[in-house]
Amino acid sequence: MSHDHDHHHEPVEGSWRDGEDDRPLSVARRRFLAGLGIAVAGTAAPAGTAAAHEPDAPRRPVNPWGSRDRWYGGDHHIHTKYSPDGQYEVAQQVAKAREHGLDWVVITDHGGVAHQKFSVDLVAPDIEKARAEHRGTLVYQGLEWNIPGAEHATVFLPPGRSAVDILRAFEAAYDGGVLSAPVDRSGKGLIARATSADGEPYALAALRYLEAQVLSGRTEIALMFANHPARRGVDSPHEIRGWRDAAPGVAVGMEGAPGHQAAGLKSGRAGARGFYEASPNQDSFPGYAPTAAENPYRTYGGFDWMTAKVGGLWDSLLAEGRPWWVTATSDSHQNHLDTHTPGTGDHNSTGTRGAPVDTGKPQVYGDYWPGVYSSTLVGAGSRSYVDVMRGLRAGKVLAVHGRLVDGVDVRVRSDLDGRGVTTGGRTFVTRGRDVEVTIEVRLARRPNFGGEIPRLAKVDLIGGPVTGPVADRDTLSAPHTEVLKTFEVARTARGAIRFTHTFRNVENAFYLRLRGSDGNRLTSDGGPVMDVVGDADPWTDLWFYANPIFIDVV
Amino acid sequence: MSRWLHAVPETDPGHRAAHTDALLLAALAPLAVESAFTHVDRTTVVSRLALTALVTGEAPTTVLGGRVVEAAGPPPDGRCIRFPGQDSLTGVHTAEAIVTGSAIDEVVGVGTAVSPDDLVDTQGFLRPTLTNGRLVLLVEPAAGGVLRPIESRDPHECCGGH
Numbered sequence: 001m002s003h004d005h006d007h008h009h010e011p012v013e014g015s016w017r018d019g020e021d022d023r024p025l026s027v028a029r030r031r032f033l034a035g036l037g038i039a040v041a042g043t044a045a046p047a048g049t050a051a052a053h054e055p056d057a058p059r060r061p062v063n064p065w066g067s068r069d070r071w072y073g074g075d076h077h078i079h080t081k082y083s084p085d086g087q088y089e090v091a092q093q094v095a096k097a098r099e100h101g102l103d104w105v106v107i108t109d110h111g112g113v114a115h116q117k118f119s120v121d122l123v124a125p126d127i128e129k130a131r132a133e134h135r136g137t138l139v140y141q142g143l144e145w146n147i148p149g150a151e152h153a154t155v156f157l158p159p160g161r162s163a164v165d166i167l168r169a170f171e172a173a174y175d176g177g178v179l180s181a182p183v184d185r186s187g188k189g190l191i192a193r194a195t196s197a198d199g200e201p202y203a204l205a206a207l208r209y210l211e212a213q214v215l216s217g218r219t220e221i222a223l224m225f226a227n228h229p230a231r232r233g234v235d236s237p238h239e240i241r242g243w244r245d246a247a248p249g250v251a252v253g254m255e256g257a258p259g260h261q262a263a264g265l266k267s268g269r270a271g272a273r274g275f276y277e278a279s280p281n282q283d284s285f286p287g288y289a290p291t292a293a294e295n296p297y298r299t300y301g302g303f304d305w306m307t308a309k310v311g312g313l314w315d316s317l318l319a320e321g322r323p324w325w326v327t328a329t330s331d332s333h334q335n336h337l338d339t340h341t342p343g344t345g346d347h348n349s350t351g352t353r354g355a356p357v358d359t360g361k362p363q364v365y366g367d368y369w370p371g372v373y374s375s376t377l378v379g380a381g382s383r384s385y386v387d388v389m390r391g392l393r394a395g396k397v398l399a400v401h402g403r404l405v406d407g408v409d410v411r412v413r414s415d416l417d418g419r420g421v422t423t424g425g426r427t428f429v430t431r432g433r434d435v436e437v438t439i440e441v442r443l444a445r446r447p448n449f450g451g452e453i454p455r456l457a458k459v460d461l462i463g464g465p466v467t468g469p470v471a472d473r474d475t476l477s478a479p480h481t482e483v484l485k486t487f488e489v490a491r492t493a494r495g496a497i498r499f500t501h502t503f504r505n506v507e508n509a510f511y512l513r514l515r516g517s518d519g520n521r522l523t524s525d526g527g528p529v530m531d532v533v534g535d536a537d538p539w540t541d542l543w544f545y546a547n548p549i550f551i552d553v554v
Numbered sequence: 555m556s557r558w559l560h561a562v563p564e565t566d567p568g569h570r571a572a573h574t575d576a577l578l579l580a581a582l583a584p585l586a587v588e589s590a591f592t593h594v595d596r597t598t599v600v601s602r603l604a605l606t607a608l609v610t611g612e613a614p615t616t617v618l619g620g621r622v623v624e625a626a627g628p629p630p631d632g633r634c635i636r637f638p639g640q641d642s643l644t645g646v647h648t649a650e651a652i653v654t655g656s657a658i659d660e661v662v663g664v665g666t667a668v669s670p671d672d673l674v675d676t677q678g679f680l681r682p683t684l685t686n687g688r689l690v691l692l693v694e695p696a697a698g699g700v701l702r703p704i705e706s707r708d709p710h711e712c713c714g715g716h
């Protein structure tokens with residue numbers, strides 16, 4: 001294996017050093033974190049999370065560099081025959097995930113009246129069996145929760161005596177489908193629609209309930225990721241901020257890239273990539289409006305608009321200093337060119353569609369098997385249920401399409417932190433001193449499931465100032481966040497490549513994140529292109545996104 | 555004599571685009587409807603789809619359970635579900651033909667410039683929006699080098715769009 005080392009040492013062009021703005025940003029940020037600290041006080045301050053320090057506590061870097069973490073690939077969004085629109089056995093999904101190299105999977109069938117009544121209990125023994133048959137693959141039981149007032153979300157727990165009970169109780173009390181279904185259809189009839197705004201308080205209560213299960217020790221950890229967040233425009237910025245604030249140890253991120261990545265294939269389903277083909281409805285946030293400049297309801301390079309737009313919604317959260325992570329999943333319901341069709345069971349009355357039917361004929365569908373296209377790589381100390389979840393909670397997470405990279409190790413160091421921190425972490429620098437970033441990318445060595453060894457063409461270092469909590473909770477832009485530096489990857493590069501970048505004379509708190517591309521489809525400023533409905537080949541438009549690192553100034 | 559009527563239906567017309575529009579327009583029959591717009595009424599916690607239409611004929615007292623009132627004109631950010639010339643725009647038309655042959659004032663591309671000769675595959679479903687008093691049809695690149703309206707007749711909804 002040969003190693004090409006590209007070294008770049010350049011001073012910062014950081015435009016956030018705004019001479020006009022002399023506010024003590026780090027103070028604002030610490031005040032913000034102190035606020036979070038109150039919320040997490042007593043959560044046994046989960047080691048490795050980006051949870052807050054007390055303002056006067058000794059400064060301890062978060063996600064220190066050099067732990068013996070490894071990357072574990074997984075998928076937190078997978079359906080089975082226990083979803084009304086799914087079809088596979090748990091065993092099929094797990095076997096395929098394993099075949100495609102995943103280390104961990106979460107089974108997330110849709111919440112709702114029938115699922116709560118039947119499926120939660122039906123799926124549990126299937127999951128137990130899959131765990132026994134595939135030792136070495138972590139199979140979590142989860143739920144695709146209809147967030148009251150909003151989109152869907154993955155909710156999951158590690159195996160444990162109370163895991164199924166917690167999921168069942170959670171769904172009964174807080175699923176948007178259950179809450180909105182009329183009483184005469186076994187629902188609660190408490191909210192108008194699963195996505196209507198009268199559901200918003202239930203979403204916050206739901207997340208607090210999960211956090212309480214962690215605090216009381218009924219479960220070691222519980223996590224929530226918002227799924228396909230911009231698809232219908234129903235996850236407003238204030239809702240996302242509200243979830244995170246309500247349960248900072250549980251609500252930790254969102255799909256940066258939705259599943260259904262085969263849906264835009266011209267030779268296939270010829271829909272929109274990710275099935276992102278909607279337009280605003282009455283529950284959509286009015287700030288997400290399609291205009292001549294952009295359409296929030298489409299994917300960009302396969303990623304959700306909230307994540308793909310530099311200076312967009314995700315950056316607006318990060319610019320507050322708010323930890324919020326992105327992932328990539330399959331949302332596998334029916335997999336492109338697979339020969340199965342749904343079973344004939346009545347999901348409504350039994351909670352299952354029954355065993356799928358093998359027609360022997362390849363079917364045109366919009367999804368890929370878990371692991372075929374989308375991976376969420378998690379840095380974890382061991383292949384254990386709790387460690388992988390801790391890695392997710394800590395933001396040691398890469399969202400990767402088509403195996404564009406095998407790993408990306410980011411290290412950020414300063415005068416106060418010679419060891420440095422990694423993805424999802426936070427470190428400190430003395431005002432006026434330098435911050436050094438080292439990026440080591442492990443390039444793909446094997447062909448992906450599209451049949452080619454993907455070639456990384458460039459890595460963008462993106463960043464912006466951390467300016468503390470916003471006054472308007474519906475803020476959806478971070479105007480000072482930008483691409484700071486683009487590292488081209490030599491065509492001949494193989495193995496691991498290294499880039500470094502030094503921010504000199506750092507005056508204000510900031511954050512960094514990375515994205516990389518195969519360079520096939522770029523806008524004039526190097527960003528992802530809006531995917532074309534009916535003609536989006538995901539294999540020729542590959543990206544990865546790495547989660548942020550925060551740097552405080554003291 | 556035609557006039558503008560406004561109502562906030564009590565019946566939830568659902569999310570499926572073409573179905574919603576058809577339901578609302580059917581509720582106005584047998585009035586002659588020249589133009590009809592929807593917009594989201596956010597005066598209550600649970601937002602509702604409101605209907606505003608330019609009609610001729612005897613006004614009903616309710617539409618889908620919502621009380622009918624007179625209105626001064628269309629809502630400023632209305633989404634147009636009925637407009638003059640709509641019936642002739644069912645296939646592939648040039649941007650120019652859309653503007654000259656209907657009430658649509660402008661065809662605007664998302665992230666792309668539109669020239670008069672560019673083809674728009676309407677797929678028989680158009681929902682232009684009112685923007686600064688002009689009826690604007692937003693279009694996007696589509697397969698085969700044509701443009702298509704950004705609104706689909708029946709967008710894929712996971713799980714029936716819970």
Ligand SMILES: [Zn+2]
Pocket residue numbers: 077079144152227331712
């Ligand atoms: Zn799903």
Ligand SMILES: [Zn+2]
Pocket residue numbers: 079083085086110333712713
């Ligand atoms: Zn589904």
